[in-house]
Amino acid sequence: MIEFVRLENDEKEIERMSAMATAIVREHFDPLIGKEQNDYMLSLFQTPGAIAAQLAEGYRYYSVRKDGEDIGFTAFYPKQDAMYLSKFYLYRQERAKGYAHAMMEFVESETRKEGLQAVELNVNRFNSAVKVYEKLGFEIIREEKNEIGHGFIMDDYVFRKQL
Numbered sequence: 417m418i419e420f421v422r423l424e425n426d427e428k429e430i431e432r433m434s435a436m437a438t439a440i441v442r443e444h445f446d447p448l449i450g451k452e453q454n455d456y457m458l459s460l461f462q463t464p465g466a467i468a469a470q471l472a473e474g475y476r477y478y479s480v481r482k483d484g485e486d487i488g489f490t491a492f493y494p495k496q497d498a499m500y501l502s503k504f505y506l507y508r509q510e511r512a513k514g515y516a517h518a519m520m521e522f523v524e525s526e527t528r529k530e531g532l533q534a535v536e537l538n539v540n541r542f543n544s545a546v547k548v549y550e551k552l553g554f555e556i557i558r559e560e561k562n563e564i565g566h567g568f569i570m571d572d573y574v575f576r577k578q579l
Contacts, residue, residue, distance in 0.1 A: 418487070418515060420522050423467075423477035430464045433477055436486055439460040440505045448543060453568045460564065475502060476526070480519060482510075490519055492526070492535075498576065499527035501537040504545075520552050524579055533579050538572040546573065552575050 423433050438458055445454045460466060467477065470491070480488040488506035492499050501523055506515055520535075527535055538560065539546055554575035562570045 418480055418482045418518055420478040420519075421481055422492075423471065423479065425468065425471050427464070427468075430467050430471075433479065434462055434464045434467055435488060436479070437467075437487060437503070437505070439509055440488065440507055443508060444505070445540075447538060456566055456568055477503070478522075480493075480506070480515065482515075485557065487515065488519070490523060492523055494530050494532060495536070497524065497532065498534040498536040499530060499532050501535050504537070515568050516552065524577075527579060531554045535579070537575050538570070539575060541571050541573055 423429055438523060441458060441462060442454060445457075449457075461470075471477065473493070475491050475493045477491040478489060479486050480481040480490060489503060490501070490505070491503035492501045494500070504516075504519065504523075506519075527533075535554075536557075537549070537554070539549060541559070554577045557571045557576045558574045560570070560572045560574055562572070564570055
């Protein structure tokens with residue numbers, strides 16, 4: 417059985433989340449976007465300071481645990497008429513075991529509690545997770561190219577799932 421443990425504004429837990437996020441994101445995205453861009457993005461979004469700032473802005477981070485061990489994490493926040501799913505990651509060895517479905521059910525439940533009727537997210541167009549999101553019921557609603565600094569561009573699909 418998996419459980420979702422909300423990250424509070426606790427320095428030690430934020431550091432632990434940052435370490436987990438860095439490990440998972442590095443192993444998944446270094447081959448996809450290159451180490452240089454991934455290092456830059458990790459410095460923007462997954463350092464302890466960045467996570468603390470996101471928590472202060474209303475992000476909700478959750479560790480995904482199985483038998484008391486972290487297997488991944490998710491983060492989301494209300495944005496306009498939808499819940500924006502910012503992070504949705506599992507360690508490589510935990511993928512393809514049905515955990516993504518349980519994670520999405522949790523996100524959808526939290527979305528409904530907010531009175532929102534959809535979940536949205538951005539996914540790199542070349543990410544293998546595109547197929548996962550399609551299996552989870554998401555549809556592409558547009559494409560986006562966003563400059564993030566230092567000459568790097570995020571080339572994404574924007575997915576939406578109506579609940």
